[in-house]
Amino acid sequence: MNLNQIELLRILQETNFNQSKAAEKLNVVQSAASRQLQLFEEELGSPIFERHGKKLLGLTPLGERVMEQVERINQAKKNIHAIADDFRDNRNGSLHIATTHTQAKYLLPTPVQKFREKYPGITIYMVQSSPDDLIQHLHHHRADIAICTEKLDEDEKLVVKPCYEWQHIAVVPRHHPLAQGDITLGRLASFPILTYSPGFTGRSNIEKAFKNAGKELDITLAAADSDIIKTYVRLGLGVGIIAGTSYEPGNDNDLVALDLSHLIPRSVTKIAYLKHLYLPSYLKYFISELLSRSGSVQQR
The missing domain is CATH 3.40.190.10 (Periplasmic binding protein-like II)
Incomplete structure (x- = not known):
């Protein structure tokens, strides 16, 4: 078992178990990717994918549990890079925010403006979508933080903090x-x-x-x-x-x-991030700015 095989599993799930797309993302031929998957399953002694011929249809019960660990390994890799950047006080990078239109327009302008003043080298990416999709952005590492009113409390893999109440x-x-x-x-x-x-x-x-x-x-x-x-x-x-x-x-x-x-x-807007996510200094600062907005937003 090696990290390349772990990465292959992650990308297979990301591409809906499409082996050709996964091989393309890894810059290898499909036969090489299939061989690595075969070796991995042989080492485990049991298949982790349901198949129809050569096509992968989904995960076996073992595969479901393996993928939980793959997700943790992938998060650990990201955390290691984030820890190193934080240690060097690296002020270049990116902040990915997943939110709804209402939050993007009426809650976020002031916190984003203050964040830019303190971290001008951090690029901000904002994606607007439904609450269900926002959660998926977190799980697929397309966002560092999600901000919305609905759904977040239903996911046990998230840290969820109330941001402000509104009417x-x-x-x-x-x-x-x-x-x-x-x-x-x-x-x-x-x-x-x-x-x-x-x-x-x-x-x-x-x-x-x-x-x-x-x-x-x-x-x-x-x-x-x-x-x-x-x-x-x-x-x-x-x-x-x-x-x-x-x-x-x-x-x-x-x-x-x-x-x-x-x-x-009254409704409560919440902020959420993955439980195992390392929070670099700039993300902690942004979260604190969001939480500090609660009183002023309520009085608008």
Whole structure:
């Protein structure tokens, strides 16, 4: 058993068990990659892949357990490089952030700006995606940290820290009937609702509030982007339910923001990273900046 075989296993999983793609990534011919895999399985005394002919279909029960260790070995290799860079106080490198549109636009600008001032040599890469995909970015080492509201708590392989609490609001044009009088779930339920797609930005809390009150939630448009929701509110398609931090008084003064804190439970945005990830100094600094934003964000 050697590190090249371990790397082959990692890449096979990354390429959905495609041997030709894995061989290409390793800059070897496919027959050489297949031979290394054969030698590895012979050493273990049992196959780690289910096969149909020469095609790899998936992992055997043994393969599942082996891949858990392969993941740890790969993480250890990355940690060793990160530890060495940290030891030399290397201020060149990259920070990969996986997040949603709402967090990227309304939470991250100030922490990112402060980070750039302290670590100008670190390149920042930001990928916006769904919470499910953000978690996969962490597991496949395409991101160092993930930031979102939903899903992170469900993964036992992650360190998850609450970042800040926030509240949903309803937004309507100034002439809308809801702009006057007390807001109740009953009144909201009498209008078409525009809000986040399932899995995004506290959508589960919205559904829970309406369900507990025995009210039907008539969602006529769902999107991952707060700005898209506000656009279609302006067109008269319905009432928008968005994160309170997404309302910008300077840009959204044609809309009325209605507090829903008494109707929908508060949501918590979280930050997450792999449990076995070594945190270099620059990543620790970025996380501390995110956590320090909690008070000011709540008051926006």
